[in-house]
Amino acid sequence: MRDALNIRGNHSLLTRANPLAKFVAVFLISLVLALSIDWVSASTALIAELALFPLAGLTFRLLWQRAWPLIIAAAIGGWSTAIVAADSGAVLLDVGLWSISEGSLELGLGFMLRGLAIALPAILLMTCTDPTDLADALAQKARLPHRFVLGSLAAMRLVGLMAEEWQTIGMARRARGVGSQGSPFQRLKATLGQSFGLLVQAVRRASRLAVTMEARGFGGGQRTWARESTYSLLDAWVVLGGLVISAGAVLTAVGAGTWSFVWR
Amino acid sequence: MSATQSGTVRPAAISAEGWGWRHAGRAQPAIQGLDLRIEPGERVLLLGPSGAGKSTLLHALAGVLGDEEDDSDETGSLLIDGVAPREQRGRAGLMQQDPETQVVLSRVGDDVAFGAENLAVPRDEIWSRVHEALDDVGLRTAAGGGLALDHPTAALSGGQKQRLALAGILAMRPGLILLDEPTANLDPAGVLEVRDAVGRCLDKTGATLVVVEHRVSVWKDLVDRIVVLQPGSAAGSSTAAGAGRVTGGVLLDGPPDQVLSEARTMLMSAGVWVPGYVPATRGRHNEPDTAQLLLAAQDLSVSREKPRRKGFKTIPPIPVQTGISAQVRAGQALTITGPNGAGKSTFALTLAGLLAPVDGKVSAAVELSEGAGIDPYKWKAEQLIARIGTVFQEPEHQFVTGKVLDELMFGPKHLGHGEERVDELLERLRLTHLVDANPYTLSGGEKRRLSVATVLAAHPKVLVLDEPTFGQDANTWAELASFLSELLDAGTAVVSVTHDQEFSAVLGGTELRLGPITEGRATHQEAGAA
Amino acid sequence: MTTVNVKKASYNWRVVDIVVAALIAIAGGVIFWAWSQGAALVSIPMNATYPPLTGLIAGGWMIPAVLGMLIIRKPGAALFCEAVAATGELIMGSQYGTTVLISGVLQGLGAELIFAAFRYKKFNLPTALLAGAGAGLFCGLNDSFLPWGWNIAYEAIDKLAYITFTTISGAIIAGALSWVATRGLAKTGVLSSFASRKAASEPVFN
Numbered sequence A: 001m002r003d004a005l006n007i008r009g010n011h012s013l014l015t016r017a018n019p020l021a022k023f024v025a026v027f028l029i030s031l032v033l034a035l036s037i038d039w040v041s042a043s044t045a046l047i048a049e050l051a052l053f054p055l056a057g058l059t060f061r062l063l064w065q066r067a068w069p070l071i072i073a074a075a076i077g078g079w080s081t082a083i084v085a086a087d088s089g090a091v092l093l094d095v096g097l098w099s100i101s102e103g104s105l106e107l108g109l110g111f112m113l114r115g116l117a118i119a120l121p122a123i124l125l126m127t128c129t130d131p132t133d134l135a136d137a138l139a140q141k142a143r144l145p146h147r148f149v150l151g152s153l154a155a156m157r158l159v160g161l162m163a164e165e166w167q168t169i170g171m172a173r174r175a176r177g178v179g180s181q182g183s184p185f186q187r188l189k190a191t192l193g194q195s196f197g198l199l200v201q202a203v204r205r206a207s208r209l210a211v212t213m214e215a216r217g218f219g220g221g222q223r224t225w226a227r228e229s230t231y232s233l234l235d236a237w238v239v240l241g242g243l244v245i246s247a248g249a250v251l252t253a254v255g256a257g258t259w260s261f262v263w264r
Numbered sequence B: 001m002s003a004t005q006s007g008t009v010r011p012a013a014i015s016a017e018g019w020g021w022r023h024a025g026r027a028q029p030a031i032q033g034l035d036l037r038i039e040p041g042e043r044v045l046l047l048g049p050s051g052a053g054k055s056t057l058l059h060a061l062a063g064v065l066g067d068e069e070d071d072s073d074e075t076g077s078l079l080i081d082g083v084a085p086r087e088q089r090g091r092a093g094l095m096q097q098d099p100e101t102q103v104v105l106s107r108v109g110d111d112v113a114f115g116a117e118n119l120a121v122p123r124d125e126i127w128s129r130v131h132e133a134l135d136d137v138g139l140r141t142a143a144g145g146g147l148a149l150d151h152p153t154a155a156l157s158g159g160q161k162q163r164l165a166l167a168g169i170l171a172m173r174p175g176l177i178l179l180d181e182p183t184a185n186l187d188p189a190g191v192l193e194v195r196d197a198v199g200r201c202l203d204k205t206g207a208t209l210v211v212v213e214h215r216v217s218v219w220k221d222l223v224d225r226i227v228v229l230q231p232g233s234a235a236g237s238s239t240a241a242g243a244g245r246v247t248g249g250v251l252l253d254g255p256p257d258q259v260l261s262e263a264r265t266m267l268m269s270a271g272v273w274v275p276g277y278v279p280a281t282r283g284r285h286n287e288p289d290t291a292q293l294l295l296a297a298q299d300l301s302v303s304r305e306k307p308r309r310k311g312f313k314t315i316p317p318i319p320v321q322t323g324i325s326a327q328v329r330a331g332q333a334l335t336i337t338g339p340n341g342a343g344k345s346t347f348a349l350t351l352a353g354l355l356a357p358v359d360g361k362v363s364a365a366v367e368l369s370e371g372a373g374i375d376p377y378k379w380k381a382e383q384l385i386a387r388i389g390t391v392f393q394e395p396e397h398q399f400v401t402g403k404v405l406d407e408l409m410f411g412p413k414h415l416g417h418g419e420e421r422v423d424e425l426l427e428r429l430r431l432t433h434l435v436d437a438n439p440y441t442l443s444g445g446e447k448r449r450l451s452v453a454t455v456l457a458a459h460p461k462v463l464v465l466d467e468p469t470f471g472q473d474a475n476t477w478a479e480l481a482s483f484l485s486e487l488l489d490a491g492t493a494v495v496s497v498t499h500d501q502e503f504s505a506v507l508g509g510t511e512l513r514l515g516p517i518t519e520g521r522a523t524h525q526e527a528g529a530a
Numbered sequence C: 001m002t003t004v005n006v007k008k009a010s011y012n013w014r015v016v017d018i019v020v021a022a023l024i025a026i027a028g029g030v031i032f033w034a035w036s037q038g039a040a041l042v043s044i045p046m047n048a049t050y051p052p053l054t055g056l057i058a059g060g061w062m063i064p065a066v067l068g069m070l071i072i073r074k075p076g077a078a079l080f081c082e083a084v085a086a087t088g089e090l091i092m093g094s095q096y097g098t099t100v101l102i103s104g105v106l107q108g109l110g111a112e113l114i115f116a117a118f119r120y121k122k123f124n125l126p127t128a129l130l131a132g133a134g135a136g137l138f139c140g141l142n143d144s145f146l147p148w149g150w151n152i153a154y155e156a157i158d159k160l161a162y163i164t165f166t167t168i169s170g171a172i173i174a175g176a177l178s179w180v181a182t183r184g185l186a187k188t189g190v191l192s193s194f195a196s197r198k199a200a201s202e203p204v205f206n
Ligand SMILES: Nc1ncnc2c1ncn2[C@@H]1O[C@H](COP(=O)(O)OP(=O)(O)OP(=O)(O)O)[C@@H](O)[C@H]1O
Pocket: B023, B024, B025, B026, B030, B048, B049, B050, B051, B052, B053, B054, B055, B056, B057, B437, B441, B442, B443, B444, B445, B446, B471
């Protein structure tokens, strides 16, 4: 959990790009891929994305660690599409509710690849972006209201501490006679109680953090920024990269004749 | 460079006239009828019994007390340089009682810069202020940790966090520095470090200082005035005698030496920790020579982390302390001491059956376990509280209800006995007037007393207390120490983690000193009887 | 001391509103993420039998929208919390990629519109249920009709079933649960600085 919010130690090229540029590139790819369900555009994008991972400082091992739940989710999504989508072509399987045809199977496969091609660049984006830099970019470049951006950033740090808090609260409750042993029902009850304790503690902490922030002058209209969020040539390349990947995916699919617009 | 920039600090003046504040949800004001003037550049030590409204006053001065949307009440006026504090945020820098919530951002440099950014200081100047502030509080010397600007704030010790908070305040160049028990939970060396850092900064900037602390000796040479507050509800009831100017809401006021020498007895009766004074406590009457062994730790290694699973292997965590052996005996006290971060709390929690040992074992004797088994970690929660009671370092973690009285009744109700003792506990720990209050809204010292009381209510045979005396005025301190010595005489074993030497002296027994952690390995030795 | 103080709730966001709302939202995001991981388990049998059934567990994603508004009680709270929660999920690694932000904003909007319809004056159980249902409805619509929706390829009847399920789930899981949680929180006193501080003693209906 902590690690997810901390990119310290990652010095790869893409960490130096402006978070907003990276976001625009990734968002563009996602939107373009979303327009069609076909395996060609999805796999083209997927291959290009995998080639980019080293630039974000991700090894394949790390990638696997973070991505396997997404792969399972994508597979499930593909499966459900295959059995629920309208049938076309030869029917391959038909048992009660389930029916899979050639057409729906292709759709399911395309859907799964598309899901992955949309999910993976978001992982790439997040592994090479520090939340603090993201907040700076959102407030300074995207001009979102700084009180909301920085308030969220500060809250995000607290959430990182909550994992530790969870354990402490569990111990403290045990020391007060509220145990977490016994039947599954008792355990569920104890877990709910502990979650609630965590929520209470979280709100408490957030309220006090707000006092700290106000005591440091936060909340006024004017403010300067110690770290300037800047654009560089690298950002132009990043956005261009996003464009090239999306255009490449569309063109190969159209060329291969598989492009199928979602709202037909 | 620092000279010119420091010149920009304009010390602030404070004036309170008949000022009072009632918190939302409380019938009585926390502080009322306060008349006080503090001149620019004065250094004031603010004293007063626990619950007197010291923290309330500091929050008001920082402009962060209540707001237009809750149902609190303000009376009279409280001004900084003739202007309401709310209207001029940044004029005062506040360090709160709880170090954990002082950190805002996740990198050291950013966190120090935060205040200056909010005050719209130009970028180049922010960074020179950040460097200067970090140097001033000594966080960049090798001894202070030599922190880089991008050091994560999550990986700081208690003392480092306190100094970081101080740096964040200094970078704002406030005319008024407000410190609420700034040495909270620090070891004796850490206390001096923080005090000296404050002293250096004041010498440089000339800012006005108001510091709240129960122990006078640490601060008396640094300040040039002592103000003792009257408890809010008791305002006007005591007749002031002795030194200094005396005005509404203030019990005593004057230069440290004068106040301390002329009004010593009065200060003592008001619960102030006057230097060289240890409040009278009930001594031990029948300290046994050979006592029944209740609980033993054998060659214990402790850590808060759980073992990690990797494939089919489980990897044990790296312990923060290894090879600890200790014995807990009926009617005897065991005191655990050592520097910040040595693993005292971790050890105490392991001993109390709340954390699983990394290595070694904790075993309960039959007299304690009474059929529950030898390993306290495996006991059910209800079995545990009747046998070993634990008070956490952070009291708020332990509150499970919304009312002080319910909180105290909670343990006895679960056990089905002991409810008759609750009234006595309330009385002795001075919590009677707060029975209907919400535990989270208590003052720092009140919270601590409540958490001790909740554990005592369940009447366990072994008590494990983590910093039980922190933040207490001398009167409640004495009451607590006497109470524990009575329990000891009655055969309860008391294990306490503490930096408070007077306290361990009163309880007697043995001391277990945990050494600092070096390279992930720790050393420890056991000293003889205290 | 006996001055009668009538303090009005204002629609301006204070710092404490922002930080607490963001915390609820991000904690919600982490819970989402855990929910997505857990949901994958629960959803396997659902997917195996009749995939639109997964709509029944969708409510978990919409808790921040309703809970945030019930606590903060200021315009925009549902939208803000749900958007921040989605950002939190994105940071943890989301199976929806960056499109999770669009879903978040739409779900937040669904709840926000209901509260706005009551002119931000009603925060009782029926309102909470409706707001949860609103968020669920928008979630179902997003998943079924927008290009990035995971159910875009379903047949019309299955889409309808799915949307019905998400709406019900939103009402129960996001609506009712948040309402209960708010009352519980109010009882502990941690909401003392918010307009919801008396939530525990407010009437359930009207
Ligand atoms: N947020 C709050 N809501 C309601 N009551 C409060 C709140 N904060 C403090 N109080 C009450 O106001 C009184 C003064 O509290 P305050 O924290 O100012 O005391 P203190 O002098 O700092 O005490 P200590 O030395 O124990 O920290 C106490 O009775 C406390 O219970």
